[in-house]
Amino acid sequence: xxxxxxxxxxxxxxxxxxxxxxxxxxxxxxxxxxxxxxxxxxxxxxxxxxxxxxxxxxxxxxxxxxxxxxxxxxxxxxxxxxxxxxxxxxxxxxxxxxxxxxxxxxxxxxxxxxxxxxxxxxxxxxxxxxxxxxxxxxxxxxxxxxxxxxxxxxxxxxxxxxxxxxxxxxxxxxxxxxxxxxxxxxxxxxxxxxxxxxxxxxxxxxxxxxxxxxxxxxxxxxxxxxxxxxxxxxxxxxxxxxxxxxxxxxxxxxxxxxxxxxxxxxxxxxxxxxxxxxxxxxxxxxxxxxxxxxxxxxxxxxxxxxxxxxxxxxxxxxxxxxxxxxxxxxxxxxxxxxxxxxxxxxxxxxxxxxxxxxxxxxxxxxxxxxxxxxxxxxxxxxxxxxxxxxxxxxxxxxxxxxxxxxxxxxxxxxxxxxxxxxxx
Amino acid sequence: xxxxxxxxxxxxxxxxxxxxxxxxxxxxxxxxxxxxxxxxxxxxxxxxxxxxxxxxxxxxxxxxxxxxxxxxxxxxxxxxxxxxxxxxxxxxxxxxxxxxxxxxxxxxxxxxxxxxxxxxxxxxxxxxxxxxxxxxxxxxxxxxxxxxxxxxxxxxxxxxxxxxxxxxxxxxxxxxxxxxxxxxxxxxxxxxxxxxxxxxxxxxxxxxxxxxxxxxxxxxxxxxxxxxxxxxxxxxxxxxxxxxxxxxxxxxxxxxxxxxxxxxxxxxxxxxxxxxxxxxxxxxxxxxxxxxxxxxxxxxxxxxxxxxxxxxxxxxxxxxxxxxxxxxxxxxxxxxxxxxxxxxxxxxxxxxxxxxxxxxxxxxxxxxxxxxxxxxxxxxxx
Numbered sequence: 001x002x003x004x005x006x007x008x009x010x011x012x013x014x015x016x017x018x019x020x021x022x023x024x025x026x027x028x029x030x031x032x033x034x035x036x037x038x039x040x041x042x043x044x045x046x047x048x049x050x051x052x053x054x055x056x057x058x059x060x061x062x063x064x065x066x067x068x069x070x071x072x073x074x075x076x077x078x079x080x081x082x083x084x085x086x087x088x089x090x091x092x093x094x095x096x097x098x099x100x101x102x103x104x105x106x107x108x109x110x111x112x113x114x115x116x117x118x119x120x121x122x123x124x125x126x127x128x129x130x131x132x133x134x135x136x137x138x139x140x141x142x143x144x145x146x147x148x149x150x151x152x153x154x155x156x157x158x159x160x161x162x163x164x165x166x167x168x169x170x171x172x173x174x175x176x177x178x179x180x181x182x183x184x185x186x187x188x189x190x191x192x193x194x195x196x197x198x199x200x201x202x203x204x205x206x207x208x209x210x211x212x213x214x215x216x217x218x219x220x221x222x223x224x225x226x227x228x229x230x231x232x233x234x235x236x237x238x239x240x241x242x243x244x245x246x247x248x249x250x251x252x253x254x255x256x257x258x259x260x261x262x263x264x265x266x267x268x269x270x271x272x273x274x275x276x277x278x279x280x281x282x283x284x285x286x287x288x289x290x291x292x293x294x295x296x297x298x299x300x301x302x303x304x305x306x307x308x309x310x311x312x313x314x315x316x317x318x319x320x321x322x323x324x325x326x327x328x329x330x331x332x333x334x335x336x337x338x339x340x341x342x343x344x345x346x347x348x349x350x351x352x353x354x355x356x357x358x359x360x361x362x363x364x365x366x367x368x369x370x371x372x373x374x375x376x377x378x379x380x381x382x383x384x385x386x387x388x389x390x391x392x393x394x395x396x397x398x399x400x401x402x403x404x405x406x407x408x409x410x411x412x413x414x415x416x417x418x419x420x421x422x423x424x
Numbered sequence: 425x426x427x428x429x430x431x432x433x434x435x436x437x438x439x440x441x442x443x444x445x446x447x448x449x450x451x452x453x454x455x456x457x458x459x460x461x462x463x464x465x466x467x468x469x470x471x472x473x474x475x476x477x478x479x480x481x482x483x484x485x486x487x488x489x490x491x492x493x494x495x496x497x498x499x500x501x502x503x504x505x506x507x508x509x510x511x512x513x514x515x516x517x518x519x520x521x522x523x524x525x526x527x528x529x530x531x532x533x534x535x536x537x538x539x540x541x542x543x544x545x546x547x548x549x550x551x552x553x554x555x556x557x558x559x560x561x562x563x564x565x566x567x568x569x570x571x572x573x574x575x576x577x578x579x580x581x582x583x584x585x586x587x588x589x590x591x592x593x594x595x596x597x598x599x600x601x602x603x604x605x606x607x608x609x610x611x612x613x614x615x616x617x618x619x620x621x622x623x624x625x626x627x628x629x630x631x632x633x634x635x636x637x638x639x640x641x642x643x644x645x646x647x648x649x650x651x652x653x654x655x656x657x658x659x660x661x662x663x664x665x666x667x668x669x670x671x672x673x674x675x676x677x678x679x680x681x682x683x684x685x686x687x688x689x690x691x692x693x694x695x696x697x698x699x700x701x702x703x704x705x706x707x708x709x710x711x712x713x714x715x716x717x718x719x720x721x722x723x724x725x726x727x728x729x730x731x732x733x734x735x736x737x738x739x740x741x742x743x744x745x746x747x748x749x750x751x752x753x754x755x756x757x758x759x760x761x762x763x764x765x766x767x768x769x770x771x772x773x774x775x776x777x778x779x780x781x782x783x784x785x786x787x788x789x790x791x792x793x794x795x796x797x798x799x800x801x802x803x804x805x806x
Contacts, residue, residue, distance in 0.1 A: 198760070201756075202755065261748065262746075264748065267775040270775065271751065271774075274577075274773045275773075292666035362707050362708050362743065363708070363748060365708065365709065365746040
């Protein structure tokens, strides 16, 4: 027995065995290191993108979260609410299958932010995509061409990353939301001395887009220096301006698009491939549940649109054989209704869920025959309604049909082509 | 007993015959045009060079990163217009150089699609169109199906030409491509691989016919080539006066479109515009429109009555409803000149397969406080 052992240990075969074993061990250790190395996006050989979390593929099954209570407006400090609405919501989210929340901006008190992120993750396994508005709502407008403005925003963003990057529940960062529309002058228009010198308004647009996307690119580079373990996303309204992003914003890891196209996202996924080939997070999409034409709540309508939208998201995941493979999931807008949105300057109206529509979108065609074609009801986008009745110290949560429909879809995501009829 | 034996005997004899018949009925599942250099299952020859054939160089054994196997076909198109045509292309034929003057080809009945893989050397190369069939002559192909334009990426991508419902009983020009110097001003190098017909029983016929180019929206008043109706008046529609037969210095032909926008904000929107729709007033509620996949741009001529009128947006597509446009493209804001000027909306890379809203303009009172009068002519997809 000892002879044979000697033979083995002294042969070239044994040395080869040792070498192979060590190599396998090394690969395993490296792999384990990478696996525990946080969140990253992998490009597969077939050009599909997959989000990896702790070494495993991760589909973002998320909601946009801003739980403003009835009677409050956006200034309500839910982070500091002693009743901790996220505890109640997190429990309900977990039952539904939500694994991610999108928060648009961190609160001013870091300890409260950490508490929310930590509670959601430790209690319910829900991760957080944390964003920054990039000064979009600064008065009088976001001067993206101004160095001081840029420095101020950059400082704020870097501080956010430093504060929360080590929170285990952090999934990634989203820079901006629909800020790109300001380059077109559609909302919060801004300019700079060099833009003002250009007489051609089309060229002005292109110049503003270059300035804005270059700035976001710089931010992304700076974040990567501070935090290599979480991806950085570019918030963007529709695909508008992404041809410029393709030139000036290549250092973001994914695009977080805000899309309201009704039943279908159309050629969105393919179009993104053509213009700015980055992984896509559907960062904001959804449907309201108020029929502005029949003037009554219609949960079937909302559920129909949301099911169709999630269906398309799944069609275009990396694992799908029929789509573009560039989608990493979505965060539906939104978790709860917000009753302050329609008449924002009247505190009395925050106590009432307004039924007036504020804008028109033909893609949500069931109620497009409403007066002036205004069919989008800002205060009715929640997949969970809020009741004036209190429960656990907060407005009682009442899941809508969409909550259950999406829950069942996530449990058994059978991808099928949606027909033009509402689910009943 | 005898009867039983006879039945069993008959069944024994018939079974293999029926199985063979079934096999024959099922037919082959694919028919290869090109898979690899000298592959036994190649059936056609890329011999039919067209247009500026001097601009084409072909390497049918390109070994750098084929899609599958060991080789792909590399085409280098210089775009130098060697034969002053401005375009070039190549057909795979059987036998070689058969422009319909001799009997050849194959009966490919049962095949429902043609698939091929392609990539550009850099990405961004544009193939104007690919064709299946279409060779005429004494022995013409039994079908012609075109698809395009295609903007290539720098990675292999599979493309499919739907042939469901087409007559494939005689196919000599199995596959071809064309492109132009305009689409590729600096030339184009691209690769093709694994070109084949396939029988896919689950494939459904294409719903719409690809429209030939140019495809007019407005040529002249009542012209038979006009498509789409300027029915979608938006915003302050009361501020708009539309004349589709203005004879005030038309750019081409007898008439042009004249629009007078008063800027009075009649409906309180402070902006206005018109969408050309198919059918009239279709905001996405009717499954209609056109397949304009062959369009690479929309062009139109415009002028302002005094010059300096600002149009916020000129647009193609973008109607969203139960049936939505497959894509959209815009230009603007545009400051109009007093003289006729041609404008172009680039559609390369856009999905124009389903277009209900052919063209639109919009403007607003903030940029035209005194209103605006402007003219449009020769609005067309090319």
